[in-house]
Amino acid sequence: MLRVALIGCGAIGSSVIELLKGDASLAVVAVVVPQEGLAAAQALLQKFAPGVQAATAVPASGVDLVVETAGHAAIEEHVLPALRRGTPCVVASVGALSAQGLAEKLEIAAITGGTQVQLIAGAIGGIDALAAARIGGLDSVRYTGRKPPRAWKGTPAEQGRDLDALSAECVIFEGSAREAAALYPKNANVAATVSLAGLGLDRTHVRLVADPAVDENVHTVEAEGAFGRFELSMHNKPLAANPKTSALTVYSAVRALRNRAAALAI
């Protein structure tokens, strides 16, 4: 039985806890949230993992695997120390790695602890194909993120436009993955994941679109290189608790955890 500490108990974290309820190979043994989130996390645990305590830090022992579903600050605060202690970590907030130096810090912490940090594919597919294609050489990678206008609320997309009044699709950003991550950090996960698997943050071309005609998060990746070419479109249903987040991200996190416990992983 693999003992898992979960960092973050929001839209993704709470769904992960729910899906792992009763799993024979994995047990959530700790849930880590900031002080102000303790009561809500404890109430959820009561329902899906009775006996498990919400805490503000990862326990120093009794944890085989840490999974992060909380954001940049939690990576600095909890994932880096866990890696240095030798505990393997699974990271969902891949967009945070577009911040200068964070990917290198994670690598160094994992080397120090003699362990590994795994970045999940999250809301996007084809990451295995893209990372394999990179070995043969990639010429171009283009990513388009298309979401309903409400998913862009609270971002620079609101500057100079009324998202609620859009009657046709509107390109809100076009440029490099690095610029996209800086301007839209809460929507940067797919752009960062595609960049890390492919051509990097500066050579990955990104378009972000607010489209009143869609009610899903539509992610499209087009890649060309020595391997040939592929186009992939994902039409992801958003989580009710957070329209910026695709439900597939939850399944991707659970898959990563189950693969750690499985004798045959796919």
Ligand SMILES: NC(=O)C1=CN([C@@H]2O[C@H](COP(=O)(O)OP(=O)(O)OC[C@H]3O[C@@H](n4cnc5c(N)ncnc54)[C@H](O)[C@@H]3O)[C@@H](O)[C@H]2O)C=CC1
């Ligand atoms: N890889 C991917 O494709 C995707 C990744 N994400 C990322 O996953 C993360 C979680 O997303 P959601 O669950 O939708 O967000 P959310 O806002 O619903 O939940 C975040 C949770 O993290 C907790 N938290 C925040 N700071 C913390 C800290 N320093 N220590 C411990 N807990 C902390 C909050 O209290 C909350 O429980 C975000 O960083 C998001 O950008 C989201 C969608 C797709």
Ligand SMILES: O=C([O-])CC(=O)C(=O)O
């Ligand atoms: O679709 C999602 O879950 C999240 C997303 O666009 C991103 O963060 O890049």
